[in-house]
Every structure is written in C-alpha cells, then in structure tokens.
Amino acid sequence: MLDDRKLEVLRAIVEDYVSTQEPVGSKALVERHNLGVSPATIRNDMAALEEEGYIAQPHTSAGRVPTDKGYRLFVDRLSSVKPLSSPERRAIQTFLEGAADLDDVVLRTVKLLAQLTRQVAVVQYPSLSRSSVRHVEVVKLAHTRLLLVLITDTGRVEQRVVELPGPVSDAAVADLRATLNAHMTGRPLTDAGALILALPQQADSAEDRSVMTAVVASMLETLVERFEDRIVLAGTANLTRSAYDFPFTLRPVLEALEEQVTLLKLFGEAVDPSRVSVRIGEENPEGLTTTAVVSTAYGAQSRPLAGLAVLGPTRMDYPGAIGAVGAVARYVGQILVEG
C-alpha cells in the first residue's frame, strides 16, 4: 500500500509542517525536496496517504497536515534521532556538573531541557521507590515528639514529625535509631516497609511498643505517600509560541500541568533509560490530548531513578526532542549515579 516514495512524502510533509506551521501542498513539496517527480504524482500519493489516515486537509482547498497517526508513523519508521552538536554536549555536561546538590541538579536539568527543545520540560525527582535507604535518623524534638529523617542513596532526604502517645527517654531514642538502621539501611525502599512491619511486636516493654508502633506507622506513610511526588516544570512560556489557536487548547494543558497525578502518568511507561518513549495526541492522558510527550527514564540502565520529559504541540521537532531528552537523561543519570 505504502511504497517508499509515499513514505518519503509523508516524511517531507511532517518536516515541512513542523518548520513552517502551515499546511503543505504538493507544489511546495516538490520544490523544497527533490523528489524527482511532478506535483501531480505527489497529489496521487497524498490522496493515498489521506485515504490511510496519515494526513488530512483542514479545508477542502488547503494543503495537508499530518494526523496523529501520521506523526506516529514518522516517529516509528521515518525519523532518526538528531544528535546534539558537540558544543551542546559540552555545555550540558559542564552546566550539570556545576550543580551543588540534588535540588540544584534537578532544577538545572529541567531548565536545560526547556531551553534545548524550546518546549515545556518536566523532570521527576529520583523516585523514592527506586532508591535504597542510606541512613535513618531519629531526633527527639520534645518529650513526645520525634523527627524521622530518611536519607536515600540518591541524596534525597525525607523527614516527618511523629507525635508519640507518651514520653520517651534518650536511650530509647538511641535504641530506636539503631533498630531502624539495622533493618533498613541498604535496603530498597520498596522492601523497607515490610522489614519494619513486625518491629512493634518485638519491643521489650509496653511503652517501647506504643512508641514503635507510632514510629513505624509514620515511616510507612512516608514510604507510601511520598513515593513519587516531586515534579519540576520549566518553559511553560514556550506554550505561547506554538499556539495561534489559543485559549481553547492552552487552558486544559495548563490545568493538566498543575495536576501532579496527570504528570505522573507521563512517566508511567518510561522505566528504561536506554529507550525514549513518544506519546502523541490521544495517546496522552486527559487534558494533554492536543500535545506530544517525549519521555524517558534516567539513572543507571539497571536501576532507573525517575522520569524526565518534554511536552509540546504534536507539531514538534521529534528528532530534536528525542535527541535532547536522551542526551540529558544520560548526563543526569551519570551525575546522580556516580556522585
């Protein structure tokens, strides 16, 4: 059905439309790309492509525009990743290496991505669920109040205040710290919860037991609730560039970007740092159905830490975005895994 030239035509249409933002006609196509055939031939091919649903015309007498299905085919079979230039690579590396701490790494990453792609960038903090416990600290703030601090091997720190049913001694706190560390240190967070579940029953005294119960409950909440929370955005202003057809399409996107739940869905599939996933139009969660999302995971191959993505209109420079997302993910992964 679709011979090589038709595919070539589709690629040309996508490329032209992405760069000009205007429907592309048969004549313009043969001029800009040397296809070696006449406009009439292209018209036949275009008719076939439209028949198959890869392109569409906004108005009867306008040029053609790729459909979501067309972009999909383009991404899957017609495009190759556009590698970054080596100055770009160097810039990325030095920029990211200058980061002071985890917050700074994530912040720089998201800004970098937004700037490179001129789209909206979304970066997820290294997920707790994929980290291990480096250390647990227990601090007595008052007679009946403790602070639990959980430090992960990715440098993330979660803390939580626990109200106790009764007062505790300093010695008991020291005990608690030792016990928790003995059970949790070095374990992945996904397992850590189960490992401390039985602790209250093993406590020596009734007091210890009630304290332990409160602490364990709180720790479990931390492990469960905060699993994947923090997400950082940058470049939302870029949304205004790509939208002539305004409030209608922009509104739901801005709303979706404020909804953590929606954003988390973007990373649902991206668990393999070596592959970049592209979701186009209707393939996205509600509110983002007019956009395209290019995402991947970062971290070591064997241990992905979290997701990172670029979001823009479906008319997006896919090869460029895929290249940028992949490269940035690699560098961030390196820094976080080594550092």
Place this chain on the structure above:
Amino acid sequence: MLDDRKLEVLRAIVEDYVSTQEPVGSKALVERHNLGVSPATIRNDMAALEEEGYIAQPHTSAGRVPTDKGYRLFVDRLSSVKPLSSPERRAIQTFLEGAADLDDVVLRTVKLLAQLTRQVAVVQYPSLSRSSVRHVEVVKLAHTRLLLVLITDTGRVEQRVVELPGPVSDAAVADLRATLNAHMTGRPLTDAGALILALPQQADSAEDRSVMTAVVASMLETLVERFEDRIVLAGTANLTRSAYDFPFTLRPVLEALEEQVTLLKLFGEAVDPSRVSVRIGEENPEGLTTTAVVSTAYGAQSRPLAGLAVLGPTRMDYPGAIGAVGAVARYVGQILVEG
C-alpha cells in the same frame, strides 16, 4: 476637581468594567447604577475623569476603561474589602486544618487562593530568615561525610551534606551536635550565623578544628543561600480566562512566573500581616507590568513569616481579592504560629 459624584462614577466604571470586561458607556452606567442624573451629565464627568487620566477610551467611539491610575484611586479610596461569606470562612479553616505538614499547608493554601480568586496564586514558604532554630542534628553518613539537618520553629527542615577533610569519631560528632545546639537552638536564623562563627577557633585539637570549620562553613551557606527560596504557584490556567489579547501579554507573564527572582520581588514590601498591598500595572517588576498583584505577609503580627499573593490582570476584582488574600493569610498565620 473631583467631586463626590465623579468619584462615584469612577467606582461604577471600575466595577462594571471588571464584571463585563467591556468598555462602559454613559448610558449603560446610569442604567446599572442609580446615579440620579442623566447620561449627558455623566458624560461631562467622564470627560473630567479622562482629563485627569483616570480613565481612557480604547477607540474614539467606545466606552471608557479605567487606567492604572484609575484602579489605583479605586483601590485607595473607593473600595472596601469584600469579606468572605461565612461558609467560605468555614471551608477555608477546615481545609487548612486538614493539612498534614508544612508542605501540605503551603500547597493547600496556594490552591485555595487560586480557587477563591480565580487568579494565579503565589505563596512563599515561611522564610528561614524570620524563623528560629528549633533543633540542629548532625548525622554521620560515612567516615568523612556528615549530614546537617536544621529544623526551624515553623516546621521547615533544611539539610545539607558536608564533605570533611578527614575522618571523625562518633564521639566527635556527638560533641559537634551538642555544641551547635547549645549555640543555635532558640535563636533566630538571622543571628545564628554570627553565633557559630567563632566556634572553629575554640576547638580543642587540630582535627576538631578542621571538621568544625567545614561544618560551620556549610551551615553558613545554608543560612545565607536558602534564606527565602521556595515559592509555590497555582492557578496559572486562570490566566487564559482573562486574556483575549493573547500571546503578547501572556508570554512575559509566564516567563516572569518562572523566575524566582521576580516572584520574590512581589513580597518585597509585604512585611505586615495586617496590611494588604496592591501593586497595579507599571508598579510591578518587569514582565508583570500588565498585571495587578495583591499581596500580604502571613504569620504573627509581631513576626511575619513570609509572603502570599494573588496575581491577575489589572481588571481584577480588587475588593474580593483583597478580602481573600487577607483572610487566607490570617488562617495560615494562625495555623503555623500555633501548630
């Protein structure tokens, strides 16, 4: 120059324009407000108001629109704060009281404000500079690596990893913890830095001294660098509602909202929880000159914690926004100061 009726006319113009978003003419004015005079009279008043620069007409034959100066007069002399309804108050209180921790309080606050005003809401975390030290914790992560945790009385927790020049013993760490707490606990963060500056010189051994130097340097950085950082936004999608005149005006606003530095300026003057400040148009920092910002501080009267604001088009419901900002600030202040 401006008698009572002219002021009344200005108020009517502002109110009508805010609610209809359309230039308001003399006839409509006398119909919607019972001013007791004829349109012709109003026309004379309007001419005077225009002469003085309080209103302007977009086109020769259109109605009048308030200028920034007009809004300013309206806010300063013509409007009274619109108190929230008592169901609203109750809703706010219960909603905020349901918050689990500081993050949650701030998050709920910002969402609440955005929803109440249907504008963009901006909330600053309780500023470190206006908090006191509740506790300092020192945790040994590895032989040459310590974690410093600083907990403030507003529930904020800042942590930082310090690389040491050489290994430390557990006893030294315990010492360090005790010393730091002795000097810092209960002190405002603004003073805490000065109080630990001299510590390295008092150390017993050369090893202790080098460790202390590293720790103090890191602590000072935390105190200085992180003074005012985190800011949370909500309701950016509301920007699309109030803008027919799009990309041109929206773009710089979105950019400004991503710029922490700009946002911080919004709170520059707001240090008194009992007063709500309004900045209109050109009174705002670059990028926000087409918007109005209603801001205040929250916290105890004697000890403001941070700022909180609402941002929207200059055509904004000022009485409503001022009421909402004031009320929310009061409730958040209560919760954070008591809790």
Place this chain on the structure above:
DNA sequence: CATTGGCACTCGGCGAACAGGAGTGCCAAG
C-alpha cells in the same frame, strides 16, 4: 501501469463597501 500535464472546481482569505449602532462632544436651553 505509473507518471504527467491540463483543466475545471472548491473554498478559504482578504479587502471593499456598507449598514447599524454605541458612544461621544458640543451647544443651547432650563
């Protein structure tokens, strides 16, 4: 049978012309 040039057709975009109407400014009278 794919390719091509020719050609009629469609339809959106754009500017001109036009009518309607809202709103104004001015003026003279109360």
Place this chain on the structure above:
DNA sequence: CTTGGCACTCCTGTTCGCCGAGTGCCAATG
C-alpha cells in the same frame, strides 16, 4: 450645573467579489 438634542466618529458585523492555492480527475504518454 444639568439636561435633551444632535451631529459626528468610528468600531463591528455582514455581504460581496475576487484571487489564488490546492485539489481531483482525466486523458495522454513512456
């Protein structure tokens, strides 16, 4: 000072007609 009347401005929406881009179809060609 207020008011009704009135001419004027100019924005808004509509219609009309034209232009041109782009298409689909067809017959001719290699």
